[in-house]
Each structure stands twice: as structure tokens, then as C-alpha cells.
Amino acid sequence: MSHALLRHMSVTAVVLGLFAFTGTLLVSSTNLMTEERIAENEKAALLQTLNTLIPRQQYDNDLTSDRIAVVNKEWLGSSQALMIYRARLGQKTVAAIMTVVAPDGYNGNIRMLVAIKADESLYGVRVLQHRETPGLGDGIDVDRSPWVHQFDGRSLTDPDELGWNVVKDGGVFDQFTGATISPRAVVKAVHQALLYYHRHRQMIFSTPAIMPEKERKHE
């Protein structure tokens, strides 16, 4: 390799390096500046969703921090860790809000929150994320239709085992005109969540909460 070429390359590399450094400086300083606010935003958004399921007055703990992560593909629909948030009033357990996944939606996974009271009846259900067909299956989203409110107050005994199906399959929950798959997936996932809760209630409330990132760093 000629000397001149080597020289030329080094200079060019340094120029490119300087640009890379400046760009990285910009991005990482913005990241540092906004990190805390973004975390707060995410927490506030989560809390807002949780509060549509459990009214503010009914618990007094830090709901978004009092959480555990569980992995149970068979009952909760995902091989990844899912969060369970625990609502308490003083020493009393009020409810658990479980993140569950319905893996059999029309178009992939449907992520939802299922809030179950201590007496094993449902506060309610909210769909967090889905890719169901707009105008057909997306009625499971509370922004699109009140369908999901059918679950309010239901439990494992109301309706009974057979009733936990869409009407088309002999159950009590409505499907949509032209869309049975999305409601069927949601009904099944809610039922599974109730069964999981029934079996693991003790564990759900007694497992110590995950420590927040910051405190973990200090260890």
C-alpha cells in the first residue's frame, strides 16, 4: 500500500470518526436528559390504564411498583415474563391485575390486562395491544366498542365452565358479526387467567415485589 493512500485513508477515517463522535454525543446527551421523563411517562401511562380497571380510591399502594413477573406459557399465553400488579388497601389484598396474552388472535398475539378481585370475580379486562382487522375484530378494543365490558363482575362460577365461550360455541359471550376468532381468543385467555389466579393466589400476593432498577444498581 502506498504511503499517500495510507495517509489519505487515515485523514478520512479521522473525519468520519469526528462526525460519529459528535452524533453520538448529541444522541447520548439527549438520552440522558430525557431518560427520567420517559420513564415517568411510561409509568403514568400504565397507571392510567390500571386505574380504568381499579378505581383510585380502592387501593393505597404504589400499584405500578408492587409487581411480580411470572412465566407460564400454558396458562398465560406467553413464554416471556408477564407482569402482575397487586393492589392493596392497608394490609388487605384488593386485586391482582395480570398481563396475559391470547396467542390465538386472528392476526397474532393479543396482549391484555385482566383485573381480578380478591374474591376471584373480575374488575374488568382491557386489550393493550392487538393487530385484529380494523372494523371487524378490533371491537375487542374498548376504544372501538363496549364489548369488553361483558366481563365486568364475571367469575369462574358465573358463568360456569361451559359458559366461558362465545355464543357460537355454546357460551354466554357475544361474538361480532363476521368476526368470531378475536372474541373467542379473548374469552379463552380471560378464562385461563381466572383459573391461573384461582390456583396461584397465595403465590401472587406473597411473592416479594421486583425491585426497581435504581435500587438494584446500588446493591
Place this chain on the structure above:
Amino acid sequence: MSDYRQITRQGLWENNPALVQILGMCPLLAVTTTVINGLGLGLATLLTLVLSNGTVSLIRGWLRPEIRIPVFVLVIAAIVTTIELLMNAYLHDLYKVLGIFIPLIVTNCAIIARAEAFAAKNPLLPSLLDGFMMGLGFTLVLVVLGALRESLGQGTLLAHAHLMFGDAARGLQITLVDDYGGFLLAILPPGAFIGLGLLIAIKNVIDERRQQADSAVKAPAAVAVENPA
């Protein structure tokens, strides 16, 4: 002065990134299901274009031709990441809607095309204006396409305006047809292609009419010149 006017005309109409250059299709087709989504992504793209054109114009003296493209990519990626972080921090609700499309701005070829074709050869001020006008031209198409798809698809305009302008804007939503059943095709991806095709066709028709009108005006003058001879 006429130079600036020319840049404006190029960006908004004659060389519109979406209707003529057909650039940035991925975000354009994916996001325009509502006016507000279109506006949000359009403004983020506009901001990116102005900043990247400005930066590229400022550093154009130090650029070696062989590392030109890597530097453009670096500049654009850094700007988009910064905008993404700032949006996540200060416009969180809108970020949740547009979130996955913001990084796609990096791959919007309109931006690198303007850096290469304009900003790398022109001083700061014209480059900023070019970025602004190209961004505005892109935004206008996003908004019009969003309006077309939203009104046909769900019978409303400006739905979810509060995501962008805060709670006070909730009242902005216009319901065109009460109890509208919805027209699925307009919201699904084919609706985006058909809608954009329509817009391009309309632009071409307007251009053709104007050209005809122009030549109709010029023709008699030409005849008048020829007559004495």
C-alpha cells in the same frame, strides 16, 4: 428572490417528494389512516429535513466525496433518534401512536435525497428553505391522504386530535356521517395505495390543464408575431 420562490414551488408542487419523486412511501402509506397521524409524522419529517439539510449544508466544506453517504446517514440517524427521544419525553401520547414509524424516518429516502441533491451543494439559507418546503410538501400530502382515508374509512375528520394538541382539542373531531358503518378498504393498506394513486392522478390532470391553458395563451401571440412576416 426568484431563487427562493423557485425552491418553494419545487418543494410544494413541481418536485413534491410524495407526488412526483414518490419517496418515503413506507411511512406515507403506513401512517395515513387519520389526519392527525399524517400530520404528526409529517411534522416530524419536516423537522428532520430542515435539521439534516442545515447540518449537511454547514459541513459540506469538510466532506470528502468518499465518505459523503456514511456521514449523511449518520447525521440523519442522529437527528431522528434525538427527535424520537424528545417526542417520547414531551409528546408521549402521540409517540405511542406514531412510535414505530418515527425510526422509519431514517429510511425516508426523501431526506437523504435532499442532502445529496441540494444541501451538499448550497449555502445554509437556501438549504434550510429547501428542507422546509420539501417537508411541507410531504406533510400536505400526508394530511390530504389522511383526510381522504379517515373520512371514507370511518366517517370522521381530526379524530384523536387530543393526542397531539392536548385535552382541549378533543372537541376538534368532526363527525361527517353519524352512525357510519365504516369502509374497511380505505383504512387497510390497499386504501393507501389507491388514495395516493388518485392524488397523483389529480395532480397530473391539474398540470396538464395548466399547460394547455399556457400554450393557449401563448399560441395567439406566436401567430401575431408570424403574421407580419
